[in-house]
Amino acid sequence: MTETPALPALWPAPLADGTVHATVTVPGSKSVTNRALVLAALAAEPGWVRRPLRSRDSQLMADALRAMGVGIEETVSSSSAGDGSGGEAWRVIPAALHGPTTVDVGNAGTVMRFLPPVATLADGDIRFDGDPRSYERPLGQVISALRTLGARIDDDGRGALPMTVLGGGALEGGTVEIDASNSSQFVSALLLSAPRFNQGVEVRHVGGNLPSMPHIRMTVEMLRAAGAQVDTPEAGGEKDVWRVTPGALLGRDMVVEPDLSNAQPFLAAALITGGTVTVPDWPRRTTQPGDALRRIFTEMGGSCELTDAGLVFTGTGKIHGIDVDLSEVGELTPGIAAVAALADSESVLRGVAHLRLHETDRLAALTKEINGLGGDVTETADGLRIRPRRMHGGVFHTYDDHRMATAGAVIGLAVEGVQIENVATTAKTLPDFPKMWTDMLAEDAEGSGVPGASAGAGA
Known part of the structure; x- marks a missing residue:
């Protein structure tokens, strides 16, 4: 080589x-790869992420999940299905999440925002740290939302990295209001882990214009494909509201x-x-x-x-x-x-x-x-x-x-x-x-x- x-x-x-x-x-796609890794890690059975992006952001996500106990095996597979599923693949084997450990988020928004909700499900403390710029990027809305849903987080009052999620093995969940006008990732972060919360979650965006709506639609579609029940009641007159019912996620065969x-x-x-x-x-x-x-x-x-x-x-x-x-x-x-x-x-x-x-x-x-x-x-x-x-x-x-x-x-x-x-x-x-x-x-x-x-x- x-x-x-x-x-x-x-x-x-x-x-x-x-x-x-x-x-x-x-x-x-980085966005698809990192969402697929999170959903596969939280599933009730092993799954595949095929043709994933191998980059700094996706490697940080994989390494962080491994640190919390998830098995991720990198392989090269072949397929006769004609669907492009051959080539590099990651086999994701869910396991009981645990700490103590430290997660390096680098400067990856998906890692610093998607994984604190996952960490609330771990048995033990998960510390999050990253590049200097990551300390300046907005995270306070995710932290306060998780606290509303029952999480314990030590951030020394910064509302930003570095911080430690004091994992209790589960999260109660429920209804939470959040201002996601700075990043749609705040909403996606809560939705991705929500099927594993005891009550699921109802997320209500209460701020200004919500940017990057396609990324939230991506999160919703991928959750549904993994077996989650997600309700977006816009037809009933509600806007910027998402409800996820608690339940098991399926191990999927995902082609990125x-x-x-x-x-x-x-x-x-x-x-x-x-x-x-x-x-x-x-x-x-x-x-x-x-x-x-x-x-x-x-x-x-x-x-x-x-x-x-x-x-x-x-x-x-x-x-x-x-x-x-x-x-x-x-x-x-x-x-x-x-x-x-x-x-x-x-x-x-x-x-x-x-x-x-x-x-x-x-x-x-x-x-x-x-x-x-x-x-x-x-x-x-x-x-x-x-x-x-x-x-x-x-x-x-x-x-x-x-x-x-x-x-x-x-x-x-x-x-x-x-x-x-x-x-x-x-x-x-x-x-x-x-x-x-x-x-x-x-x-x-x-x-x-x-x-x-x-x-x-x-x-």
């Missing part, structure tokens, strides 16, 4: 010298979809260069927010088609500005901002004030870094206003944020001399991104430039 060469502190973003024509195999949000930079490459990128296994129906790229990038000048080969996205080389509400798909903002900086007219990205509380303050970071390359970006109360200008090379800082790194690479396709600081941070959710990126761009140079060749992690 060859060792991956070390990446430079400043990675020269490749400049596209022509149209991009490639097939890019995108690894599995490609991470559609991580397909964004590759689709952007087709849009910017007037080329074509095919992403295999793009689902025809999904709860992933990244599916919105089909609509957004089409409005910005491209076209797409779902085929048996996957999603085929084609650009014209002309990029149009866009006025768009991204409140449900905020994670796409950095990549859309990068494309908008290269457009032929102004763009306004709205509904994403909550991005100030992500891996970094993404609105401030995008403004500073794009403007540092000669762009014209202004922060608004809930987003960004981007006026295209001719840009120049320079250092694009990432702030340990994987989506900042890929945004910088997108700009580097059209702007010579862009250097990405700490491109290795993409390993958080997209391992081998630098190789995938250069392989995509190398196809025309090495071959005919005909779509259907192979680039990326599967190459």
Whole structure:
């Protein structure tokens, strides 16, 4: 097994010298992988998570569950079902959860928010710690909600990490109000473990606009697929209310979809260069927010088609500005901002004030870094206003944020001399991104430039 060469502190973003024509195999969804791991760990029987994402965030989740007693065996399986279930798989073997132990959350929002409710079911104390930035990310609503439901948590009054969940082997559950306007993960965190609470749970969101609703729909659908009864009584006039009935979860055989949000930079490459990128296994129906790229990038000048080969996205080389509400798909903002900086007219990205509380303050970071390359970006109360200008090379800082790194690479396709600081941070959710990126761009140079060749992690 060859060792991956070390990446430079400043990675020269490749400049596209022509149209991009490639097939890019995108690894599995982080959001699906980490939810699947939690549900499998809480099930009444063993299950499989097939084609999982292997990245820093998913490895942190797996290691944390192992620390609490769950068996997770990594295997390579084969399948004759023709459903894509062959390949790498994790066998998850539930066990009695226990402490004392320490969980390293890194800077993974899913780990720091989804696992404290799991820890309340453990027999023993579970300490949560992580990267310095994790101490600044909002967690207080989850902590206070768990206390309302019967948990004991020692956080020294911070409402943030580090903290210790004093596991009692069970949690009473019941009804709780929560302000999830800073992160939809607050709701998902409570719902995922709720079938194991004595009374289940009724979660009522009582704050402002609830962002990233597709992620909550993903949580609900995955719970139901694992045998949970989840009631979302919007039809009865109630809004932002979820009820989960207590009961056993089933061990499932879950095949993880490609991470559609991580397909964004590759689709952007087709849009910017007037080329074509095919992403295999793009689902025809999904709860992933990244599916919105089909609509957004089409409005910005491209076209797409779902085929048996996957999603085929084609650009014209002309990029149009866009006025768009991204409140449900905020994670796409950095990549859309990068494309908008290269457009032929102004763009306004709205509904994403909550991005100030992500891996970094993404609105401030995008403004500073794009403007540092000669762009014209202004922060608004809930987003960004981007006026295209001719840009120049320079250092694009990432702030340990994987989506900042890929945004910088997108700009580097059209702007010579862009250097990405700490491109290795993409390993958080997209391992081998630098190789995938250069392989995509190398196809025309090495071959005919005909779509259907192979680039990326599967190459």
